[in-house]
Amino acid sequence: KQEVTQIPAALSVPEGENLVLNCSFTDSAIYNLQWFRQDPGKGLTSLLLIQSSQREQTSGRLNASLDKSSGRSTLYIAASQPGDSATYLCRAAGNKLTFGGGTRVLVKP
């Protein structure tokens, strides 16, 4: 059974600092891994999708890496801004879709 873990559950950083969010999964047989952002009371917004054959994906200040052999993905957000405050979730797609519990991020001005 796939288990996806995101540690820490919450993170607070000053504005301008780089953010590093971790996602670990137990079953490396995945099609892809996707990172989402969720604002309070809102739905999930897709940030980046990494196919199993890829090592990383980049979009603006966001960079996500994938290491299937170690069962890890990392989301980097460069030069954080208060608008980056949200909960970030990762989802591993194998035979089932499994979400991590999320990391709640607060970027302080």
Add this chain to the structure above:
Amino acid sequence: NAGVTQTPKFQVLKTGQSMTLQCAQDMNHNSMYWYRQDPGMGLRLIYYSASEGTTDKGEVPNGYNVSRLNKREFSLRLESAAPSQTSVYFCASTGSGLGNTEAFFGQGTRLTVV
């Protein structure tokens, strides 16, 4: 593009009442999903439909039924609501398969059962 649209956005039910949550996508996606999100439990899959005409149970299907009305629409029905079904419900869609492509989510339905 509207993407994935869910209705209603909020609902309060009494125990034992029934209701249907509606979901529609305009991206011509084959696969659609219903999740519930609870504090400390994360997102859990209730049911999914890999393609029009097919539905399958997810992780927590008890107390729910679904209908894939056509390629665009996937509804979730609570026949007899229970307080344990108080949650935020999300509908999602993907191009094909269980996770071969990017997933898009609706804005959610906040359901309270009293």
